[in-house]
Amino acid sequence: MESxxxxxxxxxxxxxxxxxxxTRLFPPELFADLFPSRRARPSVPPEVxxxxxxxxxxxxxxxxxxxxxxxxxxxxxAACGLAITDxxxxxxxxxxxxxxxxxxxxxxxxxxxxxxxxxxxxxxTGKTRRALDSTILDDAVARxxxxxxxxxxxxxxxxEVPAADEIVAQVSARPGGHDxxxxxxxxxxWDDPAARDELVSALVNDALAVLAGIxxxxxxxxxxxxxxxxxxxxxxxxAGQDVEPAEGSDGTDGRWRIARQVAPDRMISTVDxxxxxxxxxxxxxxxxxxxxxVVEPDTGLITNTALTKAAGPxxxxxxxxxxxxxxxxxxxxEPVAVLADSAxxxxxxxxxxxxxxHTAVIKPWPLRPTVPGGFTLDDFxxxxxxDAVTCPNGITRPVTRTGKVTFxxxxxxxxxxxxxxxxxxxxxxxxxxxxALQRAHRAHxxxxxxxxxxRRHRPMVERSIAWLTRGNHRIPHRxxxxxxxxxxxxxxxLNLRRLLxxxxxxxxxRWTLAAA
Numbered sequence: 433m434e435s436x437x438x439x440x441x442x443x444x445x446x447x448x449x450x451x452x453x454x455t456r457l458f459p460p461e462l463f464a465d466l467f468p469s470r471r472a473r474p475s476v477p478p479e480v481x482x483x484x485x486x487x488x489x490x491x492x493x494x495x496x497x498x499x500x501x502x503x504x505x506x507x508x509x510a511a512c513g514l515a516i517t518d519x520x521x522x523x524x525x526x527x528x529x530x531x532x533x534x535x536x537x538x539x540x541x542x543x544x545x546x547x548x549x550x551x552x553x554x555x556x557t558g559k560t561r562r563a564l565d566s567t568i569l570d571d572a573v574a575r576x577x578x579x580x581x582x583x584x585x586x587x588x589x590x591x592e593v594p595a596a597d598e599i600v601a602q603v604s605a606r607p608g609g610h611d612x613x614x615x616x617x618x619x620x621x622w623d624d625p626a627a628r629d630e631l632v633s634a635l636v637n638d639a640l641a642v643l644a645g646i647x648x649x650x651x652x653x654x655x656x657x658x659x660x661x662x663x664x665x666x667x668x669x670x671a672g673q674d675v676e677p678a679e680g681s682d683g684t685d686g687r688w689r690i691a692r693q694v695a696p697d698r699m700i701s702t703v704d705x706x707x708x709x710x711x712x713x714x715x716x717x718x719x720x721x722x723x724x725x726v727v728e729p730d731t732g733l734i735t736n737t738a739l740t741k742a743a744g745p746x747x748x749x750x751x752x753x754x755x756x757x758x759x760x761x762x763x764x765x766e767p768v769a770v771l772a773d774s775a776x777x778x779x780x781x782x783x784x785x786x787x788x789x790h791t792a793v794i795k796p797w798p799l800r801p802t803v804p805g806g807f808t809l810d811d812f813x814x815x816x817x818x819d820a821v822t823c824p825n826g827i828t829r830p831v832t833r834t835g836k837v838t839f840x841x842x843x844x845x846x847x848x849x850x851x852x853x854x855x856x857x858x859x860x861x862x863x864x865x866x867x868a869l870q871r872a873h874r875a876h877x878x879x880x881x882x883x884x885x886x887r888r889h890r891p892m893v894e895r896s897i898a899w900l901t902r903g904n905h906r907i908p909h910r911x912x913x914x915x916x917x918x919x920x921x922x923x924x925x926l927n928l929r930r931l932l933x934x935x936x937x938x939x940x941x942r943w944t945l946a947a948a
Contacts, residue, residue, distance in 0.1 A: 441510055444932050446490060446925070450483050450511040453938065457549070458482035462541060466532040474529075476521050480512045481529050482542060487511065488526070489918065490925035492903050495523035534917055543920035546927050547735070547761060552943040555934060556728045556735060556762045561793075563727040563771040563893040564753035568742055569915075570906040571707035571720040578670075579617055582635040585667040586642055587612050592663045593656065599645035603638045610634065629678060633687050639671035666705060704910040708743040718742070721907060723900065723919055724752045726760050729771060729889040732896045733930055735762040737923045739907075739916040750781035758788075769793050771889055779866030782873055793885050796874040802859070806851040809861065809871075816868055821861060824848055837861040899926050 441448035450457070463478040474481070487508060488498040502508045502520040509516060533539050550556060590600040590612060600612050610618055621627045646664055653661045678687035707720055719742075726736040736756045740747035753776050757763065767789035770776075777797040785792045799808040813822040822828045827842040843849055843858030853859040864870070876882055900922065907915045928936075935946025 441507060446487070446929050446932065447507040447511045449928070449932055449936070450486070451513070454479045454483045454511065454513070456938075457545060458542070462545065465538075466529075466536055476525055480514075481525065483512045484508075484526065485529070485542065485921055486925045486928065489922040490929065492908075494908065495526045498526065499523045530914070530917065534913065539917055540920040543737075543924040546924040546931075549931065549936070549943045550733060550735070550927065551762060553931065553934075553936065553945045555731050555931065555945060556733060558764065559728050559730055560764060560766065561729050561769045561771060561889060562735070562757060562760065562763060563729045563889065564725075564749070564757065564776050565727065565772065565893055565897055566722050566724045566749050566753070566775075567897050567901055568718045569720050569723050569739075569901070570718060571704055571910075579631065579635065581670045582632075582639055583610065583612065583615075583617070585663075585670045586635075586639055587615070588663045589642060589646070589667050593646060593650075593660045595649060596642065596646060599642050600638075602645075603641050608634060610638065612638075629687075633678070636671055639667055643668055643671070706741055706910070706912045708741045721912070721915055722747060722749075722752075724749070724756055725896065725900070725923070726753070726756045727893045727896045728762070729892045731930065731934065732892045732899075733927050734896055734900070734923045736760040737919055739912060739919040741912060748778075749775040750778040754781050754784045757790075767791065769885070771886060771893065774798055777870070777873065779864045779870050782869050783866045786869065792873060793882060793889075794873070794877070795886065796877045797870060799874075802853050802855070803851060806853075807848070809867075810874065812861065814863070814867070814871070821863075823859065824852070831863060835863040835865070835867075837863065896926075899930075 441451060458479040460478050463482070467474055484498055484502060487493075487501070488495075491498075491501075493501060499520045499522070502512060502514070506516070508514075509518065514520075533541070538544065586600060590597040603609055604612055618631065620631055643664065650656050653664065656664065681687040722740050722742045724738045724740065725734045727734055736759060738752055738756055740752055745751065749772075753772065757770065769791040770785055770793060772792075772794045774795040774797050777792075777794045782792055782794070799810060801808045807824055811824050814820075815822070819831045820828050821831060821837045823839060823842070825842075825846050825848050827839060827846075829837050829839055829842070831837050838858065838860050840858045843853060846852070908918055909915050931945070937944060937946065
């Protein structure tokens, strides 16, 4: 195929590179462990499948679209070494390979292979800056409201848990019971709050009855297979995350309503239980997952990445970002300057960076006064030696063991009160365990050299994020595990394209970049 159409490929493109070097980049032995026996050997050469996975991730195509491209697009055929008359494989082949990779000891080997190319070129060798960032990727399913989730969760339990269909049928047979044999919402006056609360009460009570019936037959989940236990746990979660006792009720009378506040880690779909609400900013709200990256800001290469749920303390920018920095295989042995926005300026993150010797070039965590235009924490003098805090009016109060400082009666008649607090009991402060470090960081962040460094190197990081999301803001799979694998392949493809822009070529059997 290369002899027929290879000359038509744009020099320096990913297509041309893979046409010439796919076997060197993805040799059969790289995937030998996926097929240990002769009987299980793949019918499609590994380097062809790996090439398709890279091109698929780069162009954001579904399995069917990728196979169609391989069938009809000469560039894809040339990149994979197929003749013009060759037909492509079935789309299920890609699913089969992803499953094999996910179950292996090296599920991200395509990403690791491109990382080895980066290392051999020396593109990031000696680079002493790393930038941390994240972006929200839309999920692949529609968000469900509380009623839809309750009905879907009960229907799933009826399908998957032994004898649960009998329990659900008994629940449905009660007066006013919902017919769970029918999908979709019941017909009620949706603009009537009383009718909505009555429906929610009925569905929640049905869910509790189903859970009680299953618990009676399978105490503590005994006898349930993992998939069945997951369905039961999902129903229990849905029945509790979005509802609260109705006004004047403690829940024992069976009256419920949709909660007035959203749960912090609310599941938004029973179809994809890992998807979450996300707030990248006050103005921007999305549903989906969070993609985290470590970027070398001079080259724009992404040196480490991970996909997590979009909410929850374990999935915060700072928590995941510091872990990715620690695990960055390209990071030099000596400390680096870490660039990031204020989401990474938590006390724990700054403490971790300081302990590792890194320099935090991070926008400081914002301080918001309790009174618009009034005093912030930095206007108070903190004496860590005596564990005391002095307010702008010169009043000193001790710091408790939990980090609380209360001024109470000292605020009465204070001439600065209107600029300090509106609380009846006076101003209260809470000092975190790393408050001194955060205060020092805020002071340092105002220095011209700090601001100049951040502004100079930030644009390339924004560009890397734009490459990651361009034409591909919606993830293709369900669940963290599958989408994390997709993200690593996507990043590998983007890094390969970036390396080609930087002049990647083979020189006497070694990957190198064009001379600057």
